[in-house]
Amino acid sequence: MRRIIVTGGSGKAGEATVLDLLDHGYEVLNIDIRPPTVAHCRFQQVDLTQLGETIEALHGADAVVHLAANPNPTGWSEERMFRHNAGTTYNVFRAATLLSLRRVVWASSETTLGLPFDRVAPAYAPIDEAAALIPESSYALAKVLGETMAQHFSRWSGIPFVGLRFSNIMRPEAYAQFPGYWADPQRRKWNLWGYVDVRDVAQSCRRGLEADIQGAHAFIIAAADTVMNRPSAALMADVYPDVPLLPLEHAYATLLGIGGARRHLGYAPRHSWRDHLEER
DSSP: OOEEEEETTTSHHHHHHHHHHHHTTOEEEEEESSOOSSOOSEEEEOOTTSHHHHHHHHTTOSEEEEOOOOSSOTTOOHHHHHHHHHHHHHHHHHHHHHTTOSEEEEEEEGGGGOTTOSSSOOSSBSBOTTSOOOOOSHHHHHHHHHHHHHHHHHHHHOOOEEEEEEOSEEOGGGGGGGGGGTTOGGGGGGGTTOOEEHHHHHHHHHHHHHSOOOSEEEEEEOOSBOSOSSOHHHHHHHHOTTSOBOOOSSTTBOSBOOHHHHHHHOOOOOOOGGGTSOOO
């Protein structure tokens, strides 16, 4: 698979993924509703709400990395956001199967796990793919629907579908805000203090394309640590004392379980805020 289409390639995760794929010898086409700020590869303006346009855009590709979505559109109702995100995902999946692409990699979300963990606390930590899906917003509900669609499109077509449940995606310049979280663990408890560097997001998309995998699967993609400067066990004891804590890889280890992505995709997060900031 060398000819890869990235939907939403003009966005934060999309641009990083385009660059990573180009660096690894792939031929990439960015399809998006808006042009990129910097043209790293070929670009085609496509409205993914239109199935015909989507089919035409994906024609000739080997695989698609579907990153286009709108997490918090200004002025949009919950209904419009759900309809847009679920509908565009359906169109990409439908086009991929009609055209017999060899792989679909797509952006699911950590929000499927029950974020912000207010109504229902996490069942355990690090939470992983064995946990029940508990969408608490229309955005998360659209992602759960996407995972269900992926299962059935894969079953119908035999095409592997790899969903990536991204944690809070960060560019390196965003790490400057992390010290503002450290005094109060309540500020970032909503996703178990998780994050992921945008460069590791890009790595995971490439791993999703290359992994020896069949069927439809979804994997949590997070950094190897948390946004906090205190041990993860202490965070859980302070904020979620009744939630069972499973063994951790190290004192500051992520509480979003990435073991599945490590085992099945070969994902290995390489970037941490600790490479950019001095702990205090």
